[in-house]
Amino acid sequence: MTESTSIQGCILLLDDDVDVLGANARFLRISGYSVIVSNTPTTALKQLEEEVIDAVVTDLRMPEMDGLEFAARAREVKPLLPLLFFSAYGSVQNVVAAMQLGAVDFLEKPVAPSLLLERLEDICGDHNEPRLQTRMAFDDAAAPFRHRVLAYEKYLIQTCMQKHNGHVAAVLEELKINRRTLNEKMQRLGIRRKRDAD
């Protein structure tokens, strides 16, 4: 079936080993992602600023700048960007450092393709664009506490709702929230349920 044609998101792949890079890129493309590759952190950072990217998958060991430093810099540019590490050199310290930088996961090479896909699925499953926009609302430093918290709640619910295509039951499950409460909140926050036309 040609269902892999749907747009899954755009992944930035960073690895200094061009063979690995190519193989992974090919694999991800076949799986339906659009992929941008980079074999040096520097170019990757540039691409990060220029392209719309949903997630980054990076190696740890690289010449010029290691994966951690790259991640730190990437964070500055895109604070919410999901980072995924994969490396054969996962010492406890490295892993801790990566996770502290906000990595979603740290996969050990060799990475099972299915695992990588699964992770990316988790990451890109919900959307990135509306997310950032809504984020602006609750990130407005001038607004009073209460407003910001409400904005955040709204953002959370909307995002989740969207992710599950308006399926309330799924939202309940994911957010671990009482059905009645969700109703109330949506009422109060002015969130309306809407399903995508398929």
Place this chain on the structure above:
Amino acid sequence: MTESTSIQGCILLLDDDVDVLGANARFLRISGYSVIVSNTPTTALKQLEEEVIDAVVTDLRMPEMDGLEFAARAREVKPLLPLLFFSAYGSVQNVVAAMQLGAVDFLEKPVAPSLLLERLEDICGDHNEPRLQTRMAFDDAAAPFRHRVLAYEKYLIQTCMQKHNGHVAAVLEELKINRRTLNEKMQRLGIRRKRDAD
């Protein structure tokens, strides 16, 4: 240096090896922390509910329930409580799991006392790291609604508090929030006021 003079906070130590437990407890007490010990996860969980605790330091390998499961349960009770692992069995997977549960760090046994102190300092002391920690918490897509909202509230307050160098009145003003309410929230969220040494 006479740094151990100020009240540092209350640490819950969990380790099934009573010798290690005792030694660490003694060490931390000498260093100025108040320490609650536990040699089983179950009692630790109970203590978590009963006592006011600023951070938990736990082993990974334990009979009855491993450190990860303990951490998961602790999270349910205290979603924002700083967790610190230390263990000799730090596989990449374990570390990732621990960090995904929101651990602040994962130290490898044998742990250098100075390192442990340093970490606790980060956690209980100046809210520098905790900020990042909190931020990640509310960005953690897997966490339940309530946790995420709390994490966000904590982040807001901490950030604002830091911005105004611990000046509560200024925070009140900026966040447009009742003084009593702020007190309550700080209490509930485990935020301590901290002014920079000038």
Place this chain on the structure above:
DNA sequence: CAGGCATGAGCAAAAATTTGCCTAAAAGTG
């Protein structure tokens, strides 16, 4: 040291939120 702020916290009333129960409307299916 006295006096004045700034802050933390106990207490209880007031207000808001959460949640179970239940009904009706809406949506999805065959």
Place this chain on the structure above:
DNA sequence: CACTTTTAGGCAAATTTTTGCTCATGCCTG
């Protein structure tokens, strides 16, 4: 269309949060 599954929302009780009062403590200034 008849039937099943999902949702929204009224109502009231249960629970949690907010907030005013008040007091005690700590800190700063003079």
